[in-house]
Amino acid sequence: MxxxxxxxxxxxGIGKAVAAKFATSGAVVYVTGRRKDVLVSAAAELGPSVRxxxxxxxxxxxxxxxxxxLDGPIDVLVNNAGGNTDFDLPEQDGLAGVLxxxxxNLDANLISAVLTTTAVEDDLAEGGSVIHIGSIAADQGAGxxxxxxxxxxxxxxxxxxxxxxxxxxxxxxxxxxxRETEFFRDKLxxxxxxxxxxxxxxxxxxxxxDIAETVYFLASAGARHIxxxxxxxxxxxxxxx
Ligand code: NDP
Numbered sequence: 152m153x154x155x156x157x158x159x160x161x162x163x164g165i166g167k168a169v170a171a172k173f174a175t176s177g178a179v180v181y182v183t184g185r186r187k188d189v190l191v192s193a194a195a196e197l198g199p200s201v202r203x204x205x206x207x208x209x210x211x212x213x214x215x216x217x218x219x220x221l222d223g224p225i226d227v228l229v230n231n232a233g234g235n236t237d238f239d240l241p242e243q244d245g246l247a248g249v250l251x252x253x254x255x256n257l258d259a260n261l262i263s264a265v266l267t268t269t270a271v272e273d274d275l276a277e278g279g280s281v282i283h284i285g286s287i288a289a290d291q292g293a294g295x296x297x298x299x300x301x302x303x304x305x306x307x308x309x310x311x312x313x314x315x316x317x318x319x320x321x322x323x324x325x326x327x328x329x330r331e332t333e334f335f336r337d338k339l340x341x342x343x344x345x346x347x348x349x350x351x352x353x354x355x356x357x358x359x360x361d362i363a364e365t366v367y368f369l370a371s372a373g374a375r376h377i378x379x380x381x382x383x384x385x386x387x388x389x390x391x392x
Contacts, residue, residue: 154178155225155276156370157218159208159267160232162189164332165284167197168359169229172367174200181221183208183232183267208232208263214270223274227370230264230303231284235296238338253295260286260299261306268310278318280370283307284362285325287385300325304381311379320378324365327385330356352387 156173160166161182170180170193180201184190190203206217236255243251264283275281286293289300304323311321328347329335335344335356348356365384368374383389 154227155222156180156227156229157183157221157225157267157271158229158231159183159263161201161229162186162193162203164334165326165329165359165362166229166231167193168363169231169366170201171197172360172363173227173370174198176367178226183217208267209258211266214266218267218270221271221274223271224276224279225271225274226276226279228268228271228275228279228281229284229366230267230281232263232267233260233284233299234334235288235293235338237294237296238334253298256295256299257302260296261302264303265306272314275314275317275319278375279320280374281307281310281314281319281321282366282369283321283323284366285323285381287325287327287383287388289325289381307381308379315378318375320369320375322369322374322377322379323381324362324369325381325383325385326357326362327351327383327388328356329359329362331358347388350388351385355386357384357386 156178158166158170161170162184170182174180174197181204183204183206185207187205194201194203204217206213236259283303285304286300288297291297307321307323314321362384
C-alpha cells in the first residue's frame with residue numbers, strides 16, 4: 152500500500168533528506184515551506200511522488216489553505232520546519248526585542264508543529280506516526296530556541312496520550328549538529344562548527360540522512376510500541392561536553 156507522508160520544511164536540509172528517504176521507499180510525500188522555488192526544485196530533484204505545498208507553518212490561515220490541497224489519510228507527519236530564528240532577526244533593544252526573539256523561536260519551533268498537527272489530526276491514518284524534529288539545544292539551556300524545542304518534547308507526551316487510542320505514535324527525534332543544512336552552512340561560524348564536532352564522541356558531524364534513518368524507523372511497524380519518547384541522534388554530543 153502506498154503511504155502518504157507530510158514533511159514540513161521539506162525543501163532543504165533534514166526535511167529534504169526525510170522526504171527523499173520516504174520517496175525512495177515508494178511513498179507519496181508532500182513537502183511544505185515558505186519558498187516556492189526551493190520546494191519546486193527539491194520536488195524536481197526527488198521525483199514525481201514529491202509534491203510541494205507552499206505555506207508558512209506559523210500562520211494558521213496559510214496552513215489551513217495549503218493542507219486543504221492534500222489527499223488524506225496521512226500515514227506519517229514529520230514536523231521538521233523550524234530553526235534558531237535568533238540568527239534571522241534584526242537587533243532590537245529592550246523588552247520589545249526580548250519579546251520578538253522569544254515569539255519568533257516559539258512560533259517557528261513549537262507553534263508551527265501544534266498548528267500542522269492540529270490541522271491534519273483528523274486525517275491521520277490509524278496506526279500512523281507523528282515525528283517532530285527537536286534539538287539537542289532543548290537540553291543545553293539554549294535560550295528561547297532551546298526552550299521552544301523543550302516545549303515541543305513536553306507537548307509531544309500529551310499528543311502521544313491523545314493519539315494512542317487510534318494506535319498513532321508520536322515521538323521526537325532530537326539532532327545534534329547536522330552539516331549540509333542551511334543553518335550549518337550559512338549561519339554558524341566555522342570555528343563554532345568545529346567546536347561542536349569536537350564535542351561529539353564519534354568525532355563527526357551528523358548529516359541529514361542520519362536523522363532521516365531514525366525518522367523512517369520510528370514510522371515503521373517495528374516501532375509501533377514506541378510513543379511519547381525523545382531520541383537524541385547526536386554522535387554522543389551530550390549537553391555537558
Ligand atoms: P534548514 O534551514 O535547511 O531547514 C529548515 C526548513 O524549514 C527550510 O526548508 C525552511 O524553508 C523551513 N521553514 C522554516 N521556517 C518555516 C516556516 N515558518 N514555515 C514553513 N517552513 C519553514 O535547516 P535544518 O534542516 O537544519 O532544520 C530542520 C530542523 O532541524 C529544524 O527544526 C531545526 O531546528 C532542527 N535542527 C537542526 C540542527 C542542525 O544542526 N542543522 C540541529 C538540531 C535541530 P523556508 O525558509 O522556505 O520556509
